[in-house]
Amino acid sequence: MPELPEVETVVRSLVPHLPGRKILSAEFGSKHVTPGNRGALAGKLAGRTIRAVTRRGKHIVIGLDEGTLVVHLGMTGQLLLDATPKNHAYGIFHLDTGMLVYRDPRQFGSIAWHADLAKLFAKLGPEPLSVTVEEFAARLKKHKMRIKALLLNQSFVAGVGNIYADEILYAAKVHPLAMASKLSKPRVALIHQAMREILTMAIEHGGSSISDYVDAAGERGWFQILHNAYGREGEPCLRCGGAIKKILVAQRGTHFCPGCQKR
Template sequence: MPELPEVETVVRSLAPHLPGQRIRNAEFQRVRLLRNDPDEAAAALRGRRIRSIERRGKFIVMTLDPPGYFIVHLGMTGKLLWNGDVGKHTHAVLTFDRGTLVYTDPRKFGRLHYSEALPPALEELGPEPLLISQEQFIADIKKRGARLKALLLDQTFLRGLGNIYADEALFRAGIHPLAVSRRLTRARLAGLHAAIQQVLAEAIAGKGSSIADYVDSDGQRGSFQHQHRVYRRTGEPCVQCGATIRRTLVTQRGTHYCPHCQKR
């Protein structure tokens, strides 16, 4: 599933194209992923201009003029392609004065939504992990008693962090994914805060991780998958100590860690 760095990369690749453009037409070819009636959504979008495009957690939010929002969640395999080809997995096409935006999604886990106001789910997201201060991060963790990996995946705690970057940040911080959050010292939590921000910044610089079929809006793959230290490296040697990377389940999510560098 595209996480914060992948969604941020898509937003940045669309930012030169969309703001100021008028939506001439909107077509929804398969309605399963659309939260609205397709005809009503198409009518609401036609004629509106894109004021801005931004990321909120793992959501892509296009602010419209007259006021409204078009919101996209890429799910597992969703893609927003600028001037992309229309094919059997195409679910939506927005036609602008200059160019088209095509949404494709083979596995159909994404979501599209037109709304006159921001949905409550977006307002309930936690802080941005790249912006949260060390003090707030530590204070928020100390209020909770959850296993750390599970807490990092909770979108009301931090928005946008997912399986890949939770594993990578925990490894860099030397913290076991099953460690209980409130039992960790301030120094270790400060290290985790720094690791989260570092790994996310590096992943954005690498335009995300293209493990399966993720690409940005120009069809370009990311490169950060080549820098993963634990994620999907089960059975391989740790890059720091040579121990064998292990895999376990946390909240039904595959979780990768080094038993030597990340002792419980």
């Protein structure tokens, strides 16, 4: 589910509600989502006051009066405010008023407490909505990788996932298998601009709900209706009318238009 626009939407839906609230207690029920000593984690959180909720890449960063709670939604994670815990609720935070529930059927997400955020984020690339075109171009030059694989690499830019990588390359008319370091300056600028526009528009639409993504209030996003490439295999390209093709790049399903996207 969750790439930068979805995580940003979840964060924005939490910001009006969480800061100032106190975590009275917490319970965790998955050794995958919360590896290690789950009782110790609950102990770390009990009594803490939430100061702020922000985002870094695909991570939800919940600043506490002592340390930081970092939540990653993996593929199917949901952070729900004042929801009744249903199946797959592997994290429950009892607040002074209401509760916060973490659901994650596939358990690929993670919940952890960190004293040192700098260490956790040391290998993360820049934010795609903040990185300048100059820095973006300079970083591209350093990698002999396929552009699609590079966009997915969180140490290159933090937050782009499989849906938005496809949409960005479609908008920029760049073939997903193009070699990153060999892209011309104008094409790099097109990718950079497309990245900004697509992610910004997706945030404005509350992200993309393909199957189970919802924000903290349980609201679905609407950007999926504006997808031009992702999930449109065999359907006509909205620019040239040719069929959208699906191939495998970096082991991920990759949708593009062979007619408009050149290497």
